[in-house]
Structure formats: structure tokens, C-alpha cells
Amino acid sequence: MTEQTPWQRANTDWLYRSRWGMASHYLADSAGCQHSAGLTMDAWNAQIDAFDALGLARQLAEAQVPYFSITLGQNSGFYLSPNRTYDELVGIIPSKCSRRDLIADLAQALSPYGIRMMVYLPGGAPANDAVARERLEEPRDERMTVLQQRWEAVIREWSLRWGPAVSGWWIDGPYNTAAYQHPDAPNYRSLAEALKAGNPASLVTFNNGLRTPVYSMTAYEDFTPGEIERDMTVSPGHLPDFSRLASYSRYLDGAQFHIYTIMGVWWGQGPVRFPDELTIGYTKFINSTGGVVTWDVPLTRGGLIQEAFRPQLAALGRAIALTPLCEEPI
Helix, strand or coil, rough: CCCCCCCCCCCHHHHHHHEEEEEEEECCCCCCCCCCCCCCHHHHHHHCCCCCHHHHHHHHHHCCCEEEEEEEECCCCCCHHHHHHHHHHHHHCCCCCCCCCCCHHHHHHHHHHCEEEEEEEEEECCCCCCCHHHHHHHCCCCCCCHHHHHHHHHHHHHHHHHHHHEEEEEEEEEECCCHCCCCEEEEHHHHHHHHCCCCCCCCCEECCCCCCCCCCCCCCCCCCCEECCCCCCCCCCCCCCCCCCCCCCEEEEEEEEEEEECCCCCCCCCCCCCCHHHHHHHHHHHHCCCCCCEEECCCCCCCCCCCCHHHHHHHHHHHHCCCCCCCCCC
């Protein structure tokens, strides 16, 4: 695919028909952590080796979860899948990429239940790993061209290995939107192509921070990132006259309307913050406009859903399964 080839967004019908899904921040530290994880590679490998992929798949199936997304890594520089390209670029020994390919194992465990696999990944070098950042980012220019090219190569290896086993990517960042909107590669298009290298039908989105109202930033994303935390967005604008409150629609600037928010008090952390009725009602409301909601739910270190969240997940799964799909969103 070249810059002259017209770009076409992937078909998002499966995501639309899912109506909701579950994501988890499974990290060596914690979501948004700003300091070193303080973890040895032996300890990280032992933790990943002990992750109960089959048990998690059974729990997701019991809760009627249509798709599941997990963090491949974030700020710490620890990743839950091997990547030779990354290791060659950063030169850290022993590698901070796990021996076990947990993404591949999870996708295999989910497949018999018809649950799709998605992946969360930041759009650049791990913020709290000084060695990795220097070796991925240097030499620097205003557009961070070297970083973008190297990170695309890392992503391409993962995408080619997993192929159609991964149905979507939620990319946290890149935040330097001017650089990625550049007409010449590396840019949003080249990053999307790297993500889709192993599966052209996979869905991608690029998050540049909390977006309220929700919108799509580039034609090269297939669905909106929709990250919200404290605000439960209900309209595409902040209108003083609430009698004129407008609804979202299935497509926002051509991208599937999607919300990504937390079922607990923070990403990857409990306790449950809403009663079942609110979680179910909000999901139904977004569904009624043609949108999809991904709820972030914490896992135990062993890879199972934290027990406090299982009743709400089960209630949500039952409620959405009993609600007819709105074929023509109002």
C-alpha cells in the first residue's frame, strides 16, 4: 500500500454488533505509573508463566463478553510477549519482553468461545525505562521520526506473528498529533499499516488523551478511542440548552463510535464504582446511538477477573444479551 493508494477504513460491523466488551490493564506496575516498576525479569517471567489464560477465557465466556483487550505493556518497559526487533533496538539483557507469548495464548484460549482478542499498546517508548527511551528515540528531531520508524518496526513484528488472531489495537497516544498528521511517513497512515500488517481487517484507534466530546482525530483510525474517566459523556457537544441535547451516532467523522471507560475507581483498580443498574443503563444508552462500550476491569496477578467485579460483568452480559440490537440507531 502506498501513499497514493486510497485509504479505506476496516469494516467495524463485528464491533458494532458486540455492543460492549472488557479490557484489562495487566502491568508490571500500575496504570499511569511514573516510577520504575522495581521488578526483576525472573519475577516478571514467573508472573506471566502463571497467568491462567484458559481460566480467564472461561470467566469471560460465562459473562458473555464478546471481545477482550489487554495491555501489551505501558510505562515500565515490561511486555507480555517476546519481540526480537525490540530487543535488538534497546539492547537490554535480559530482555524485558516475557518469554511466553501471552497474547498468542490468550487468543488461542478465547477462540473456542468466539471471543475476539484486542491489544492495548502505547504509541512510543516506555516512559519509565530510560535506556529503552534513549535507544528508541535518539537521534531526535521535531517529528520524532526515528522513534516512529523504530516503533513501527516493533509493532509490525507483533502484528505479523499474531495475524488474524488479533482483531484490534487501542494505541495510547501518540500525543504529538502534528507529527503523525504529517503528509509523509512516518505518520498515522504508516503506523496504521504497521498495526494491520498481519491482519488488514483488524481495527485500530489512536488515543491522544481524554476526549469529551468523543471524536475521531484521523481518517486512519477505524473506531474512536473514546477514553473517559470521571465524565460519562452523553452528547457530542457541551450545550447550555439541554432541551437541544444532541445524540451521538454510530459513525463520528467516519469512525465507529466507541467509549472506553472504567468499571472500577481507576484503570485496573477496584472497587466497583457503579451499581449494576448504572453500568447496564449507560451501556444501553451508548448502544442506542450506535456506539460500543469497553469496560476496564482489573485482573488478579494470576490472570483471573477480580471476584468483586464478576457479578456486575455477569449482570451486564445478561442484560445486553436480552436487549435487541438496534439496527437503525436512533
